[in-house]
Amino acid sequence: MGAEVLVTVNNVSMTYHSPEGEIHALQDITLQVTEGEFVSIVGPSGCGKTTLLNIIAGLLTPTGGEVYIGDKKVTGPTSLVGYMPQSDQLFEWRTIWKNVLLGLEVQKKLRPETVAFAAQMLENYGLAGFKNAYPSQLSGGMRQRAALIRTLAINPSILLLDEAFSALDYQTRLLVADDIKQIITRENKTTILVTHDIAEAISMADRVVVLSKRPGRIKAVHDIRLTCAVRTPLRCREAPEFREYFNLIWKELDVHA
């Protein structure tokens, strides 16, 4: 690849304090994400993967270490980062168009060119006809797409997806993952996806980072190389190597019910 490093996570540790005591959520996480790369982070529940994502997004300040995006140190939310929380979080009282413009409105960037960019994106991804619809009138897949466009509208350099598809039912989820991945590839965005779904992580990513149980440490990193003619998440699941990666990561996660 030889592309430039976009995100640098340097020795990040995180400790939460609560009346019950200290919780060591993350320990010495060091990670680099290069431009255009799609990285999935998997780990058992409670391993701090969402915490890591929130730290990269600038929503949390780590107790140790630092994060850089490009050469800028992350000290709070920046418009370089597009963060997608769990489930689509569209605002039910706003139309799709108003939802898509939310980020621009907050950042006071509602200018003709940014609005046109958002409108073009709705057009490109087949939602132009739903501009004036309310979220409740859209299917789960279309809502997810609208949520992605809302994030892309602020033109971030990196997308952070926090269990973005976990609220969807299984079949919708496979289709939405496919759909979202295609849009991300087309827009050429660097992406970090946090998920507990191993198959989802492998099928979408160029690289999978496996976190250990709490305190979360990096247990393994796998470059994903799948032989499939059409590289979409759904088709990648049929690649012969898919099973191997799956079994490997499954063992590394070491989850016992």
Added chain:
Amino acid sequence: MPDTEKRPASAAYLAYLEQRRCSRRRVMAARILLLAGIILLWEAAAVLHWIDPFITSQPTRILRTIVTLYREGGLFLHAGVTIAETVAGFLLGTLAGTLVAVILWWSDFLAEVLEPYLVVLNSLPKIALGPVLIVWLGQGMQSIVAMALFVSLIVTIISVYAGFSQVDENKIKLLISFGATKLQILRLVILPASIPTIVSALKINVGLAWVGVIVGEFLVSRAGLGYLIVYGGQVFRLDLVMASVIILSAAAALMYQAVVLLEKYVLQWR
């Protein structure tokens, strides 16, 4: 998606629809009969001297009283005064309650400090403060409106603040990730997401404001339905008391329906 295929409805389905219509008609008929029965029985009992209409009044006398009130111009004066006081009371109560809830949401410290006071004030029967309000604000409409406001204020603060706290954390997180300020979070997510809560508080406050207004009118007033009720009771004109109560129920029912309409309008996006 429901099955909306255009197909001729089966005989069984038509029978089901017919049965539904039939049972609805029966309920409606029973409701009307119940009301008519009570009125007739009341009237008959009075005419046949089973009861003393001087004490219990009777439907024809009530009707006559309402007509007289209307002719003398008192009907709309008294009803109007009471309705105006009630509307002012529940609007101010909802507004002030929401405002205090915003302040509590803004400052966690203040919310924690004030929590026990709110609990105590909430369990206090606000009507007990009636005499105090009169001393402070004087005899007149302002005391009555204050009474109605106070009756609904605390419960509005508590329920709207609870509504604010229940707004999905992820929605707030999304806004913060865009770099939103606290004021933007309030304006873009907390308030609009809580509109259903605020409207339902408004609905409860309509009922509470009636209580506040009538009690207020019992204590101080020269006009209003509460005044008519107290006055009628004191001079033993039960016709006037009953007529006022009936006008009051009609006004209360209409106002509630108005708020339901408002709710439908505000929550179109549902």
